[in-house]
Amino acid sequence: MARRTLLPQAVTLTVSCRTSRELGAPARRHPVTLNPDGTVETPHDLDQERILAALGGYLSCLELVDTVAPAFFDWYRAQVREVPRPIRAKQPAGPWRAAKRAACCPARGFDEPQEAAEHARSPRHIASLAGIPARVLGQLVQDVTVPPPAEAGDQPWATLWECGMHPDRVELVDQTIGALSPMPVSFYLGVMSTNPRLTWLADTIWNVDADMDTAIWLAWTYCAADRKDPAARTGWLATGVLRRLILPLMASVYTVADVEAFANHWNMSLSGAAVELHTWVEAGVCPPVSELTGPRTSHLGFPPRAPGFVARYRLRNELRQTPVSLTDADLAMALVEHGDVLRAARALAR
Ligand SMILES: [Zn+2]
Known part of the structure; x- marks a missing residue:
């Protein structure tokens, strides 16, 4: 061997x-x-x-x-x-930590990637x-x-060397994504932190004709939903939905097709539909879009808004004597359909 x-x-x-x-x-x-x-x-x-x-x-x-x-x-x-990945952070601003934690590591991490890498x-x-x-x-x-290799003498390689990344790895990333000149340090540190499939990164950058800012955002935000469906991110970016809404929506049950169906039914833009669905995600209750556009909402002149936690709690409390098991989404849809807690309780208790 x-x-x-x-x-x-x-x-x-x-x-x-x-x-x-x-x-x-x-x-x-x-x-x-x-x-x-x-x-x-x-x-x-x-x-x-x-x-x-x-x-x-x-x-x-x-x-x-x-x-x-x-x-x-x-x-x-x-x-x-x-x-390959000595340090990581959840966002570009840090804090930075050694990828393998030990008793010696400061609990709050390090402000700078160089400090974390030196410790690691x-x-x-x-x-x-x-x-x-x-x-x-x-x-x-x-x-x-x-001694560092000669290639680590210039930027961004010098900083990346201090952060624990070898110039060969930088070169591999550049080649895979087809970068003609080096990307900013933050891009490579994102790659180090999230460890995306480089072909996913390359394809997505190419598909959406990403500017530098978007490329850095992609490097930093590779997530489970991208692993599951490598084309999902391209689809989300093509909708024009705000970037800060894309990640929570990708992590939810809602898909691009859901945003499109919601937008069509309620006669609004994709961005607007994404904002509406995001309020449901934020409220912690995600009924299927078929419900949010279905007959139970036909009396509404505007898209249904997610009932707050307090209303759902009060409704559940009203129904404590009723021997039916209802999900949070059931309660939320009853509130949408009937308008308030008492009427929803009466309808559900029937
Ligand atoms: Zn340590």
Whole structure:
């Protein structure tokens, strides 16, 4: 089986090796070599030492091989920006957090992506994830330097390198979306945060002829509904509905076809229909559009508005003696149809 390459070349470190856990126990300094394939060479016969350890013996190099070396490889991968998504945020303004959280991470996150990325690749954080003392990893890495590649000298690559993104990854994104010149940093950070399918991003940008602002918004807002139906976003953007309404509507039961049916029935624009349906989503009750345009609304001269929580609560309370189970949508539609709580209660109790 081919092993993964973890280091570009072998790294030899000098460690102090002890045969006792006790503080101040005599130590012998010797080299340890970490190989590109993740194996570790020490002057010990480690198989023999494992048997001795099972019998109660101790060798610090065994711990080194089993727990410290894997943490060193993780640290190295982070330094060379081989960790694909080291940090994330929910919106461009942050806060930013390490993708893998540990006890060392500040609860409120970091204001800047650079700060979060620096923390995510620090010996302290990586040691914390590995469950080893930060000091141990810190000593191991103190003499290892990892210079940035030459491509990371200019913008936006320099900032993205600080944020933990390798120029090769930037290049891959650019190639996939067909960008002729680099996008703004915020675009790539969105890609890092939401991890969209790059082909989805490329197709959607192309389909809607996205301007830069829209492209950045797409990178930051890839969501479950896009995963389920990669064409949905293109459809929503084509309606001209306000962007801030698109995401909550996509996360709801309503589709573009619903907005169109609602707009047709109530003789209004798609944007207007989206605003109306969004008020239902906000109210936490989403009857099917066939109901919102059906015979129970035929007496209305304007689109039905979602009854508030208080009215629904009062109606449910009025019906507490009635042995029928009604959903929130049932209650809301009864309020739409009958106008107020008492009349709706009377109709439902019949
Ligand atoms: Zn941390």
